[in-house]
Each structure stands twice: as C-alpha cells, then as structure tokens.
Amino acid sequence: MTSASLLLWIVLGIALQIALWLSISFWRHWGEYQALRTGVGSDGGMPASVNATLPSASEPASVAAWSGFRNFRVDRKEIEDGAQSICSFYLVPEDKQPLPAFKPGQFLTFRLDVPAPDGKAEQITRCYSLSDAPHAGYYRVSIKRVPAPAGSTYPPGRSSNYFHDHIQVGDQLQVRAPGGHFHIARSDAPVVLIGGGIGITPVLSMLNWCVSEQPGREVWLYYGVRNSSEPIKRSHLEALAATYPNFHLRLCFSDPLPGDQLGRDYHHQGRVDIALFRTELPLKPYHFYICGPTPMMESLVLGLEGWGVPENRIHYEAFGPASIKRSANPTAIEPVAAMQSDIVVTFAKSGKQIPWQPGMGSLLEFAEANGVIVESSCRAGSCGCCQTTIKTGEVAYGHAPDFDPEPGSCLLCSCTPKTSVTLEA
Numbered sequence: 001m002t003s004a005s006l007l008l009w010i011v012l013g014i015a016l017q018i019a020l021w022l023s024i025s026f027w028r029h030w031g032e033y034q035a036l037r038t039g040v041g042s043d044g045g046m047p048a049s050v051n052a053t054l055p056s057a058s059e060p061a062s063v064a065a066w067s068g069f070r071n072f073r074v075d076r077k078e079i080e081d082g083a084q085s086i087c088s089f090y091l092v093p094e095d096k097q098p099l100p101a102f103k104p105g106q107f108l109t110f111r112l113d114v115p116a117p118d119g120k121a122e123q124i125t126r127c128y129s130l131s132d133a134p135h136a137g138y139y140r141v142s143i144k145r146v147p148a149p150a151g152s153t154y155p156p157g158r159s160s161n162y163f164h165d166h167i168q169v170g171d172q173l174q175v176r177a178p179g180g181h182f183h184i185a186r187s188d189a190p191v192v193l194i195g196g197g198i199g200i201t202p203v204l205s206m207l208n209w210c211v212s213e214q215p216g217r218e219v220w221l222y223y224g225v226r227n228s229s230e231p232i233k234r235s236h237l238e239a240l241a242a243t244y245p246n247f248h249l250r251l252c253f254s255d256p257l258p259g260d261q262l263g264r265d266y267h268h269q270g271r272v273d274i275a276l277f278r279t280e281l282p283l284k285p286y287h288f289y290i291c292g293p294t295p296m297m298e299s300l301v302l303g304l305e306g307w308g309v310p311e312n313r314i315h316y317e318a319f320g321p322a323s324i325k326r327s328a329n330p331t332a333i334e335p336v337a338a339m340q341s342d343i344v345v346t347f348a349k350s351g352k353q354i355p356w357q358p359g360m361g362s363l364l365e366f367a368e369a370n371g372v373i374v375e376s377s378c379r380a381g382s383c384g385c386c387q388t389t390i391k392t393g394e395v396a397y398g399h400a401p402d403f404d405p406e407p408g409s410c411l412l413c414s415c416t417p418k419t420s421v422t423l424e425a
Contacts, residue, residue, distance in 0.1 A: 063100040065177035069111050071095070072139070072175045074167060080142055080232035086198065087164055088131065088142040088232075094172065101134040102178035104209035105202040105289070105317070107402070108141055109176035109383050114162045125377040125385045126159040129291075129317075130178060131201040133208035139178075142232060144198040180382065180402040182291070182317035184209065190218035190284050194272055194300065196292020197225060202317060203291055204233060211244050220248045220281065224272040224292065226255040228265050250280070272296070274303035290316040317402075346422040347372045348391055356417050363395065364412035367425060374412055374425055381414035388412050393421030 076090035091108075093099060107129045116122040131142040145164045146157025167173070184191065184206040191210070195203035200223055210219050225231050231251060241249040251266040262269060268276060288309065290300055297316055304314050343356035345363070350372045360366040364386050367374050377385040381401025387409050395415040405411050412425070 063098045065100045067177075069174040069176055072173050074169050074171050074173065075138060077167075077169050082229035086142055086144045086232050088140055089163065089167065091139045091141070091173065091175065092137060099136065099139065100177065102130060102139075103180075103183035104130075104133060104205040105183035106130055106178040106180040106205075107202070107382065108139060108178055110159070111174040111176075112159055112162060114158050115166075124159060125383045127378055127382045129202040129205065131204050133205060133212055139175075142198075142201050142204075176384075179404070180317070181400060182289075182315060182402065184289060184315075186214065187287070188217065190220075190286050192220045192222065192277070192281065192286045192288045194222045194288065194290040194292070195224070196272065196296040197230070199290075199292035199296075199317075200232060201291075203289060206289060207237075207240070207247075211240055211247060215244055216246060218246050218284075219244075220250065220286075222250045222252060222272045222276070224252045224254065224296065227253050227257045228260050229257065250276075252276070273299065274307055278307070285313065287313045287315065290314070342420075343417050344420045345417055346420075347425045348422055349425055356420075362413050363410075363415055363417065363423070367412060372425055376413055379413045381411050384411065386412040389424040391422040391424055394418040395421060 071094040072091040073094050074089055075092045076088075078088045078090075080086045080088055107127045109125060109127045111123060111125050113121040114124050128141040128143055130139055132140040143160050143163045146160045148154060148156040182202060191206075193203045193206055195201075203221070203223075207219065207221055210217055221237070223231060223237070231237075234251075237249055240247055250268060252268045252270065252272050253260060253266040254269075254271050256262075256266065256269060260266060270276070286309075288300075288304055290297060301314060301316055305311070344353060345356050345366065346353045347367065347370075352370060352372060354366075354370050356366070360369060364374055364376055364379065374388065375385050377383045379386075381397075381399070382403055384403040384405070387403075387405050388411075389409045394417075395410045396418040397411075397415045399414065401411050401414045403411060410423075412423075
C-alpha cells in the first residue's frame with residue numbers, strides 16, 4: 001500500500017467518524033425538538049414524576065385548609081426594594097395551630113376594614129400572592145404600594161396603601177386559606193420562571209421551593225424591571241445563583257439608571273421577550289411560568305405559542321387573567337350565550353327579570369348595568385366575593401377561575417349564562 005492510499009484511508013476514516021457524530025447529534029436534537037413541539041407524555045414528553053400535592057419532609061405537615069377567614073398577626077414587616085414601594089408582611093396564625101402547606105404560586109385572600117371618605121370603615125376583599133416557599137410557621141406576602149395614576153382622577157390603590165401605611169407589626173388580619181390554580185408542580189421538566197415588576201411574587205415562591213426541594217432541576221429566572229431601584233430580594237437571588245449551578249438568573253432592565261452598569265447590575269437591557277429566549281435558552285421542553293402586567297403577558301403568551309411551545313407548557317397569571325388573549329385555546333369553555341338572544345336572567349332577591357344582552361360582558365357587569373347590587377372585588381375570578389347561588393339554569397366560564405365556587409353557585413365576574421338562569425342576587 002502506497003503512502004498516498006494510506007493517507008486516503010485515514011482521511012476517509014476521519015470523515016466517516018465526523019459524519020457519524022453529526023448524524024447522532026442531529027437525531028438527538030431532532031427528538032428534543034419534536035418533544036418540545038408535541039408535548040408527548042403526561043408532562044409534555046419528559047420522563048417526569050409529577051405530584052400536585054408537593055409533599056416533602058421539609059415542608060409543613062399535612063394540615064387541612066381552614067374554611068372562611070382566620071385571624072393572623074403581623075410578625076414582621078420589611079421594605080424590599082430601593083424605591084421603598086414594596087413591603088413584605090410575615091404572618092403567623094393567632095391560634096398558633098399548624099398551617100396547611102400551599103402550592104408555590106398560590107395567593108392569600110384578605111378581608112380588610114379600610115377607612116372610607118366619610119370616616120367610617122369599609123370592608124373590602126383583596127388577594128395577594130404568597131412570595132415564599134411553604135414554611136411551617138408563617139406565610140409571607142410582598143405588596144407594592146400603588147400610587148394614583150399620573151394625570152388621572154383615579155385614587156391610589158386602597159388596599160396596598162392601607163397595608164403600607166396602617167398595618168404594623170402586631171396587628172391582626174383576617175385571611176382566607178391559600179388558593180389559586182397558578183402553581184408549579186414537582187417534576188423533572190426544566191422550567192423558565194418569568195416575573196414582571198410585582199409579578200415576581202408568585203414566581204419567587206416557585207423559585208424558593210424549587211431550589212429547596214429540587215436543587216437538581218434546571219431553572220431559569222427572567223426578572224423584568226425598569227432599573228436597579230425596583231428588584232426585590234436581589235441579594236437573595238444572587239446568592240441562589242451562586243449556590244445552585246442549575247439556577248440561571250437574568251435581571252432585565254428596560255430603563256436603566258445612569259449609574260446602572262450592564263454585567264454588574266443587570267444582565268440584559270430591554271424587556272423580557274421571545275428574542276431573548278431564542279438567544280439564551282437551549283433547545284429543551286421547558287415549562288414557562290409567567291406573571292406580570294397585561295401588555296407583557298399578552299406579548300409573551302402569544303410569542304411562546306408562535307415559537308411552537310405547546311399550550312400545556314405555558315402557565316400564567318396576569319393582573320386579571322381574563323384579559324389575556326391567546327391565539328388558540330381549545331381547553332377554554334366557549335360561552336354560548338353570545339350566540340343566543342332568548343336567554344333571560346332572573347335576579348331573585350332584586351325581583352328583576354331581564355333578557356340577556358350579548359356583548360354585555362360577564363354576569364357581574366350585566367347585573368351592575370341593570371341596577372343589581374352585587375359584592376365584588378378582584379373582578380377576575382380570584383377572591384370569590386361575587387359568588388352567587390344558581391337557583392335554576394346553567395352558566396359558562398370563558399376561563400377557569402382561580403377561586404373554586406361552591407357546588408350550585410358561580411362567580412358572576414367570570415361567567416355568562418348558558419341557558420336562562422335564576423340567580424340569588
């Protein structure tokens with residue numbers, strides 16, 4: 001064999017090995033891509049073990065949730081951000097009984113006696129996300145003070161300002177048990193957590209639970225704020241990123257301060273968007289958990305769908321989840337009342353019988369437009385204030401509410417009549 005033929009055989013052998021390596025890499029990535037698009041399997045194609053109850057030896061013991069409202073005492077109060085607009089409240093039960101564990105991402109509902117303009121107290125109900133992983137002795141909520149909108153006649157947020165200005169350590173609060181359908185599950189699937197502004201609170205609860213209970217799970221956190229005055233728990237987040245190699249922190253500033261330095265104070269200039277995900281995220285079947293203002297939510301939910309992320313991998317909670325429009329949502333129950341004109345809504349207590357008018361929105365809006373007084377608060381299916389008994393007939397929900405209404409009742413803010421219906425209102 002000549003030296004030339006020997007060299008040729010060597011070159012052919014190297015080429016064959018390269019071709020084999022490329023083929024294996026292609027099929028491996030192609031399999032991941034197909035899993036990402038189709039979401040095969042109980043957890044979208046991942047060999048995952050999912051447990052919706054999230055049991056753990058380090059979490060509170062199994063305790064049944066209480067009914068109604070329970071008295072809690074403010075044990076601690078901490079300002080969290082440089083702008084001093086976000087405050088965390090640590091709550092412990094007055095009866096000193098064990099607390100039920102919650103699913104990371106859920107919220108608490110508060111019944112507050114807020115001063116009214118006439119000097120008297122007015123009772124209102126508000127929901128705030130839990131901002132920490134489950135603990136045996138306390139719950140934590142982190143609340144942003146809502147100022148009056150610039151250039152408008154609208155007042156500042158009543159409940160948020162009441163918390164900041166009036167609720168002190170030692171004060172009592174009436175609290176309903178944790179609830180909500182926006183929460184993370186125990187799984188091997190990689191996860192992308194996205195928080196915009198104060199929308200970081202349920203996401204922070206998920207993150208703290210993940211690193212504590214599943215430290216080997218791949219977790220990305222994209223936290224979008226304007227500048228360095230706004231992030232909460234920054235030192236905590238950076239400590240987690242330094243401790244857990246599978247946790248990747250991305251602070252995104254849309255309007256950095258003059259002294260904010262890229263690479264030191266933040267990782268990305270601009271808003272959290274799909275282009276950033278395309279640049280940074282490896283090709284894997286991630287689950288996306290998103291919470292933030294409505295414009296951010298609409299952009300990301302539609303963008304992820306357009307990117308090919310299956311619907312069952314996109315989980316979100318907006319400030320009013322009904323406001324998020326999706327390009328396709330086959331699991332939503334389509335209200336049929338909009339196509340009918342022979343439906344009559346009867347309000348039993350008010351003595352009113354009114355033909356349903358398509359285009360009026362929810363039954364709550366329909367009731368208010370016709371002079372029927374109904375107690376309401378969040379208007380997004382979270383707090384349960386507008387829960388009303390259905391005496392006859394059926395209703396339909398355009399989206400699944402976070403608050404689970406009692407059998408035989410409905411949340412007026414989130415439904416429309418499916419048939420002629422009689423309501424105890």
